Amino acid sequence: MSGQDFISAMSAVGAGLAMIAGIGPGVGQGYAAGQAAAAVGKNPGAKSDITSTMLLGQAVAETTGLYGFAVAIILMFVKPFN
Amino acid sequence: MGNDIVRLGLLDSGADFSIKYLQEIHLFGQTFHLTTTHVGLLIISVVLIVLAIMVNRRISKSKPEDTPGMLVNVFELAVDMIDNMVKGTMGSNARRFRNYISTIFMFALLCNISSLFGLRPPTADYGITFAMGIITFFIIHYNGIKANGVGHFSALCKPVLLTPINIIGEIAVPLSLSLRLFGNVLSGTVMMGLIYGLLAPPITTGIPAVLHIYFDIFSGCIQAYVFCMLSMVYISDKIGTD
Numbered sequence: 001m002s003g004q005d006f007i008s009a010m011s012a013v014g015a016g017l018a019m020i021a022g023i024g025p026g027v028g029q030g031y032a033a034g035q036a037a038a039a040v041g042k043n044p045g046a047k048s049d050i051t052s053t054m055l056l057g058q059a060v061a062e063t064t065g066l067y068g069f070a071v072a073i074i075l076m077f078v079k080p081f082n
Numbered sequence: 083m084g085n086d087i088v089r090l091g092l093l094d095s096g097a098d099f100s101i102k103y104l105q106e107i108h109l110f111g112q113t114f115h116l117t118t119t120h121v122g123l124l125i126i127s128v129v130l131i132v133l134a135i136m137v138n139r140r141i142s143k144s145k146p147e148d149t150p151g152m153l154v155n156v157f158e159l160a161v162d163m164i165d166n167m168v169k170g171t172m173g174s175n176a177r178r179f180r181n182y183i184s185t186i187f188m189f190a191l192l193c194n195i196s197s198l199f200g201l202r203p204p205t206a207d208y209g210i211t212f213a214m215g216i217i218t219f220f221i222i223h224y225n226g227i228k229a230n231g232v233g234h235f236s237a238l239c240k241p242v243l244l245t246p247i248n249i250i251g252e253i254a255v256p257l258s259l260s261l262r263l264f265g266n267v268l269s270g271t272v273m274m275g276l277i278y279g280l281l282a283p284p285i286t287t288g289i290p291a292v293l294h295i296y297f298d299i300f301s302g303c304i305q306a307y308v309f310c311m312l313s314m315v316y317i318s319d320k321i322g323t324d
Contacts, residue, residue, distance in 0.1 A: 059266075059308040063258055066265030073268065077100065 007081050015075040021068025028061035099275030101207060119210065122201040126192050160188075167307075171314040175321060179314065182221065186214065187310045194267055194302025197274065198294060203302075206268040208260070215260030218313045222255070226320035234320070255316060259309060266305045270297035 036054035040047050074080065105116035137157045144150065150158065164184045169176040193205040204210045226234040238252070239245045274297055277290055 055304055056308060056311055059262070059304055060312070062266070063262050066262060066269070069265050069269055070261060073272070 004082060008079075011075045011079065011081060015072035018068045018072040018075065021071075022065050025062045025065035029058045032057050032061065098279065099202075099206075099271045101202065117207075118202045119204050119207040122193070122196055122204040123210065125201065126189070126196060126204065130188060130192065167310070168314060171311065172318045175318060179317060183310050183314060186218075186313065187306055190214070190263065190306035190309055191303060194306055195298050197271060198298050203267050203271060205263055206271045208264050211260040211264040211267075212256070214263070214309070215256030218259060218316070219256040221313075222316050222320055223252075225317055229321040259312060263305050263309050266301055270301055273297055 032054055036050050039050045043050075102118050103115040104118065104121065107114040107116060137153060140151065140154050144154065161184070164187060165176070165180060168180050168183050172179060190205060193203055193210070197203045223234070230237070238248045240248070274290065274293065277293060278286055281289065
Protein backbone atom coordinates (compact mmCIF):
# COMPACT_ATOMS: atom_id res chain seq x y z
CA MET A 1 0.00 0.00 0.00
CA SER A 2 1.50 3.29 -1.05
CA GLY A 3 1.50 6.44 1.04
CA GLN A 4 -1.13 8.04 -1.17
CA ASP A 5 -3.50 5.11 -0.67
CA PHE A 6 -2.99 5.28 3.07
CA ILE A 7 -3.84 8.98 3.04
CA SER A 8 -7.01 8.31 1.02
CA ALA A 9 -8.08 5.55 3.40
CA MET A 10 -7.44 7.70 6.44
CA SER A 11 -9.39 10.56 4.82
CA ALA A 12 -12.38 8.23 4.51
CA VAL A 13 -12.02 7.20 8.17
CA GLY A 14 -11.75 10.86 9.15
CA ALA A 15 -14.87 11.69 7.17
CA GLY A 16 -16.72 8.97 9.04
CA LEU A 17 -15.44 10.26 12.38
CA ALA A 18 -16.45 13.83 11.47
CA MET A 19 -20.03 12.69 11.07
CA ILE A 20 -20.13 11.78 14.78
CA ALA A 21 -21.03 15.47 15.03
CA GLY A 22 -24.49 14.34 13.94
CA ILE A 23 -25.21 13.21 17.51
CA GLY A 24 -25.37 16.77 18.83
CA PRO A 25 -28.08 18.16 16.51
CA GLY A 26 -30.08 14.96 16.97
CA VAL A 27 -30.20 15.44 20.73
CA GLY A 28 -30.83 19.17 20.41
CA GLN A 29 -33.58 18.90 17.83
CA GLY A 30 -35.25 16.11 19.75
CA TYR A 31 -35.22 18.19 22.91
CA ALA A 32 -36.72 21.17 21.05
CA ALA A 33 -39.43 18.96 19.54
CA GLY A 34 -40.23 17.46 22.96
CA GLN A 35 -40.51 20.90 24.55
CA ALA A 36 -42.70 22.06 21.66
CA ALA A 37 -44.97 19.05 22.15
CA ALA A 38 -45.25 19.89 25.85
CA ALA A 39 -46.03 23.51 24.98
CA VAL A 40 -48.77 22.49 22.54
CA GLY A 41 -50.20 20.24 25.26
CA LYS A 42 -50.35 23.19 27.64
CA ASN A 43 -51.61 25.74 25.13
CA PRO A 44 -53.15 24.13 22.01
CA GLY A 45 -54.27 27.53 20.69
CA ALA A 46 -50.67 28.64 20.06
CA LYS A 47 -49.84 25.62 17.90
CA SER A 48 -48.79 27.53 14.77
CA ASP A 49 -46.58 29.96 16.70
CA ILE A 50 -44.95 27.11 18.59
CA THR A 51 -44.35 25.15 15.40
CA SER A 52 -42.63 28.03 13.61
CA THR A 53 -40.50 28.84 16.66
CA MET A 54 -39.53 25.19 17.00
CA LEU A 55 -38.56 24.88 13.34
CA LEU A 56 -36.44 28.04 13.50
CA GLY A 57 -34.66 26.81 16.63
CA GLN A 58 -34.10 23.39 15.18
CA ALA A 59 -32.66 24.82 11.98
CA VAL A 60 -30.20 26.87 14.04
CA ALA A 61 -29.34 23.87 16.22
CA GLU A 62 -28.53 21.94 13.06
CA THR A 63 -25.56 24.21 12.28
CA THR A 64 -22.93 22.33 14.28
CA GLY A 65 -23.88 19.08 12.57
CA LEU A 66 -23.52 20.80 9.22
CA TYR A 67 -19.99 21.89 10.12
CA GLY A 68 -19.16 18.22 10.66
CA PHE A 69 -20.82 17.41 7.34
CA ALA A 70 -18.79 20.10 5.57
CA VAL A 71 -15.57 18.65 7.03
CA ALA A 72 -16.56 15.15 5.89
CA ILE A 73 -17.39 16.35 2.37
CA ILE A 74 -14.08 18.23 2.15
CA LEU A 75 -12.14 15.15 3.28
CA MET A 76 -13.93 12.92 0.78
CA PHE A 77 -14.06 15.07 -2.34
CA VAL A 78 -11.71 18.06 -2.06
CA LYS A 79 -8.89 15.84 -0.70
CA PRO A 80 -6.72 18.52 0.95
CA PHE A 81 -4.00 16.03 1.98
CA ASN A 82 -3.40 14.24 -1.32
CA MET B 83 -4.22 6.00 -8.05
CA GLY B 84 -4.99 7.01 -4.50
CA ASN B 85 -7.48 9.59 -5.63
CA ASP B 86 -9.53 7.04 -7.50
CA ILE B 87 -10.05 4.70 -4.58
CA VAL B 88 -12.29 7.06 -2.63
CA ARG B 89 -14.34 7.88 -5.70
CA LEU B 90 -14.52 4.42 -7.18
CA GLY B 91 -17.52 3.12 -5.28
CA LEU B 92 -19.56 6.22 -6.05
CA LEU B 93 -18.64 6.32 -9.72
CA ASP B 94 -19.48 2.64 -10.22
CA SER B 95 -22.90 3.00 -8.65
CA GLY B 96 -23.69 6.02 -10.80
CA ALA B 97 -24.19 8.39 -7.86
CA ASP B 98 -23.64 11.89 -9.10
CA PHE B 99 -23.87 15.09 -7.12
CA SER B 100 -20.74 17.10 -7.88
CA ILE B 101 -20.52 20.40 -9.74
CA LYS B 102 -19.68 19.69 -13.37
CA TYR B 103 -17.58 21.74 -15.75
CA LEU B 104 -19.47 22.37 -18.97
CA GLN B 105 -17.21 24.73 -20.87
CA GLU B 106 -13.73 26.14 -20.52
CA ILE B 107 -13.28 29.86 -21.04
CA HIS B 108 -9.88 31.44 -21.56
CA LEU B 109 -9.88 35.07 -20.59
CA PHE B 110 -6.90 37.36 -19.85
CA GLY B 111 -4.60 34.35 -19.51
CA GLN B 112 -6.83 32.71 -16.91
CA THR B 113 -8.95 29.62 -17.30
CA PHE B 114 -12.53 29.84 -16.12
CA HIS B 115 -15.06 27.05 -16.10
CA LEU B 116 -18.70 27.40 -16.93
CA THR B 117 -20.33 25.07 -14.40
CA THR B 118 -23.78 23.65 -13.74
CA THR B 119 -24.14 26.31 -11.04
CA HIS B 120 -23.94 29.08 -13.62
CA VAL B 121 -26.57 27.43 -15.80
CA GLY B 122 -28.94 26.89 -12.88
CA LEU B 123 -28.41 30.42 -11.65
CA LEU B 124 -29.09 31.85 -15.10
CA ILE B 125 -32.30 29.84 -15.50
CA ILE B 126 -33.56 30.84 -12.05
CA SER B 127 -32.76 34.52 -12.63
CA VAL B 128 -34.56 34.47 -15.96
CA VAL B 129 -37.60 32.74 -14.41
CA LEU B 130 -37.72 35.30 -11.59
CA ILE B 131 -37.37 38.26 -13.94
CA VAL B 132 -40.01 36.96 -16.36
CA LEU B 133 -42.41 36.31 -13.49
CA ALA B 134 -41.78 39.79 -12.10
CA ILE B 135 -42.44 41.44 -15.48
CA MET B 136 -45.58 39.37 -16.06
CA VAL B 137 -47.04 40.14 -12.64
CA ASN B 138 -46.13 43.80 -12.95
CA ARG B 139 -47.93 44.04 -16.32
CA ARG B 140 -50.98 42.22 -14.97
CA ILE B 141 -51.24 44.35 -11.83
CA SER B 142 -50.69 47.70 -13.49
CA LYS B 143 -53.36 46.87 -16.10
CA SER B 144 -56.02 45.62 -13.68
CA LYS B 145 -58.51 47.96 -12.05
CA PRO B 146 -59.24 47.82 -8.31
CA GLU B 147 -62.81 46.59 -8.85
CA ASP B 148 -61.76 43.62 -11.05
CA THR B 149 -61.48 40.15 -9.61
CA PRO B 150 -57.78 39.26 -9.73
CA GLY B 151 -56.69 36.35 -11.91
CA MET B 152 -54.84 33.27 -10.80
CA LEU B 153 -51.30 34.67 -11.13
CA VAL B 154 -52.07 37.96 -9.43
CA ASN B 155 -53.89 36.14 -6.65
CA VAL B 156 -50.97 33.84 -5.91
CA PHE B 157 -48.49 36.69 -5.89
CA GLU B 158 -50.69 38.88 -3.69
CA LEU B 159 -50.80 36.00 -1.23
CA ALA B 160 -47.02 35.56 -1.35
CA VAL B 161 -46.28 39.29 -0.98
CA ASP B 162 -48.76 39.54 1.88
CA MET B 163 -47.12 36.58 3.64
CA ILE B 164 -43.60 38.00 3.31
CA ASP B 165 -44.81 41.45 4.41
CA ASN B 166 -46.33 39.97 7.56
CA MET B 167 -43.19 37.96 8.23
CA VAL B 168 -40.96 41.05 7.97
CA LYS B 169 -43.36 43.18 10.00
CA GLY B 170 -43.54 40.55 12.74
CA THR B 171 -39.77 40.61 13.23
CA MET B 172 -38.70 44.17 12.41
CA GLY B 173 -41.67 46.25 13.52
CA SER B 174 -41.62 49.79 12.20
CA ASN B 175 -38.40 49.28 10.20
CA ALA B 176 -40.11 46.68 8.03
CA ARG B 177 -40.69 49.03 5.07
CA ARG B 178 -36.98 49.49 4.40
CA PHE B 179 -36.05 45.82 4.35
CA ARG B 180 -39.10 44.30 2.71
CA ASN B 181 -37.56 44.34 -0.77
CA TYR B 182 -34.28 42.79 0.24
CA ILE B 183 -35.85 40.07 2.36
CA SER B 184 -38.41 39.10 -0.25
CA THR B 185 -35.76 39.01 -2.98
CA ILE B 186 -33.49 36.78 -0.92
CA PHE B 187 -36.43 34.60 0.09
CA MET B 188 -37.73 34.03 -3.42
CA PHE B 189 -34.24 33.45 -4.80
CA ALA B 190 -33.26 31.00 -2.07
CA LEU B 191 -36.58 29.19 -2.32
CA LEU B 192 -36.38 28.76 -6.09
CA CYS B 193 -32.74 27.68 -5.85
CA ASN B 194 -33.51 25.11 -3.16
CA ILE B 195 -36.40 23.49 -4.99
CA SER B 196 -34.71 23.68 -8.42
CA SER B 197 -33.45 20.10 -8.12
CA LEU B 198 -37.07 19.04 -8.61
CA PHE B 199 -36.73 20.40 -12.15
CA GLY B 200 -33.53 18.54 -12.88
CA LEU B 201 -31.07 21.34 -12.12
CA ARG B 202 -28.28 21.03 -9.62
CA PRO B 203 -29.34 23.49 -6.91
CA PRO B 204 -27.14 26.60 -7.15
CA THR B 205 -27.31 26.97 -3.36
CA ALA B 206 -25.36 23.68 -3.11
CA ASP B 207 -22.35 25.70 -4.31
CA TYR B 208 -20.61 27.57 -1.52
CA GLY B 209 -19.84 30.47 -3.85
CA ILE B 210 -23.51 31.39 -4.06
CA THR B 211 -24.46 31.09 -0.39
CA PHE B 212 -21.29 32.87 0.72
CA ALA B 213 -22.14 35.77 -1.57
CA MET B 214 -25.60 35.92 0.03
CA GLY B 215 -24.02 35.86 3.49
CA ILE B 216 -21.62 38.67 2.54
CA ILE B 217 -24.48 40.84 1.24
CA THR B 218 -26.34 40.34 4.52
CA PHE B 219 -23.14 41.14 6.45
CA PHE B 220 -22.73 44.48 4.66
CA ILE B 221 -26.41 45.34 5.10
CA ILE B 222 -26.17 44.58 8.83
CA HIS B 223 -23.17 46.84 9.34
CA TYR B 224 -24.25 49.61 6.97
CA ASN B 225 -27.52 49.90 8.85
CA GLY B 226 -25.76 49.60 12.21
CA ILE B 227 -23.43 52.49 11.36
CA LYS B 228 -26.33 54.50 9.95
CA ALA B 229 -28.40 54.01 13.10
CA ASN B 230 -25.73 54.30 15.81
CA GLY B 231 -22.78 56.14 14.23
CA VAL B 232 -19.60 55.61 16.25
CA GLY B 233 -21.63 53.73 18.83
CA HIS B 234 -21.76 50.84 16.39
CA PHE B 235 -18.01 50.27 16.84
CA SER B 236 -17.81 51.12 20.52
CA ALA B 237 -20.50 48.52 21.20
CA LEU B 238 -17.97 45.93 20.04
CA CYS B 239 -15.71 46.82 23.00
CA LYS B 240 -18.44 46.92 25.63
CA PRO B 241 -16.67 44.64 28.09
CA VAL B 242 -13.14 45.67 27.01
CA LEU B 243 -11.69 42.22 27.62
CA LEU B 244 -14.18 40.58 25.27
CA THR B 245 -13.35 42.78 22.23
CA PRO B 246 -11.63 40.02 20.20
CA ILE B 247 -14.47 37.61 20.90
CA ASN B 248 -17.03 40.20 19.83
CA ILE B 249 -15.15 40.82 16.57
CA ILE B 250 -14.93 37.07 15.87
CA GLY B 251 -18.63 36.82 16.63
CA GLU B 252 -19.40 39.48 14.02
CA ILE B 253 -17.24 37.75 11.40
CA ALA B 254 -18.88 34.39 12.17
CA VAL B 255 -22.32 35.74 11.25
CA PRO B 256 -22.03 35.53 7.43
CA LEU B 257 -20.06 32.28 7.69
CA SER B 258 -22.66 30.52 9.79
CA LEU B 259 -25.54 31.96 7.75
CA SER B 260 -24.06 30.76 4.48
CA LEU B 261 -22.78 27.41 5.78
CA ARG B 262 -26.20 26.58 7.17
CA LEU B 263 -27.95 27.08 3.83
CA PHE B 264 -25.13 25.43 1.88
CA GLY B 265 -24.86 22.41 4.19
CA ASN B 266 -28.56 21.71 4.21
CA VAL B 267 -29.00 21.92 0.46
CA LEU B 268 -25.78 20.00 -0.21
CA SER B 269 -26.77 17.23 2.21
CA GLY B 270 -30.10 16.92 0.39
CA THR B 271 -28.31 16.81 -2.97
CA VAL B 272 -25.84 14.17 -1.74
CA MET B 273 -28.58 12.02 -0.26
CA MET B 274 -30.67 12.16 -3.42
CA GLY B 275 -27.59 11.42 -5.55
CA LEU B 276 -26.77 8.37 -3.43
CA ILE B 277 -30.34 7.11 -3.59
CA TYR B 278 -30.55 7.55 -7.36
CA GLY B 279 -27.21 5.74 -7.67
CA LEU B 280 -28.38 2.93 -5.41
CA LEU B 281 -31.66 2.13 -7.15
CA ALA B 282 -32.00 0.48 -10.54
CA PRO B 283 -33.56 2.62 -13.34
CA PRO B 284 -37.20 1.40 -13.27
CA ILE B 285 -37.49 1.91 -9.49
CA THR B 286 -36.18 5.49 -9.61
CA THR B 287 -39.40 6.79 -11.14
CA GLY B 288 -41.70 6.68 -8.10
CA ILE B 289 -39.97 5.93 -4.83
CA PRO B 290 -37.52 8.87 -4.53
CA ALA B 291 -40.47 11.26 -4.84
CA VAL B 292 -41.20 10.80 -1.13
CA LEU B 293 -37.64 11.79 -0.30
CA HIS B 294 -37.81 14.76 -2.66
CA ILE B 295 -40.68 16.07 -0.55
CA TYR B 296 -38.49 16.08 2.54
CA PHE B 297 -35.06 16.99 1.14
CA ASP B 298 -36.12 19.51 -1.49
CA ILE B 299 -39.47 21.00 -0.59
CA PHE B 300 -39.59 20.84 3.22
CA SER B 301 -35.90 21.41 3.88
CA GLY B 302 -35.63 24.01 1.11
CA CYS B 303 -38.58 26.06 2.37
CA ILE B 304 -37.39 25.87 5.98
CA GLN B 305 -33.86 26.93 5.09
CA ALA B 306 -34.99 29.84 2.91
CA TYR B 307 -37.23 30.96 5.79
CA VAL B 308 -34.42 30.56 8.33
CA PHE B 309 -31.95 32.54 6.21
CA CYS B 310 -34.40 35.45 5.94
CA MET B 311 -35.46 35.20 9.57
CA LEU B 312 -31.87 35.28 10.85
CA SER B 313 -30.95 38.15 8.48
CA MET B 314 -33.86 40.14 9.89
CA VAL B 315 -32.94 39.24 13.49
CA TYR B 316 -29.32 40.31 12.99
CA ILE B 317 -30.32 43.57 11.27
CA SER B 318 -32.90 44.56 13.88
CA ASP B 319 -30.41 43.63 16.59
CA LYS B 320 -28.10 46.36 15.24
CA ILE B 321 -30.64 49.09 14.51
CA GLY B 322 -32.78 48.46 17.57
CA THR B 323 -36.45 47.54 17.50
CA ASP B 324 -39.28 49.79 18.51
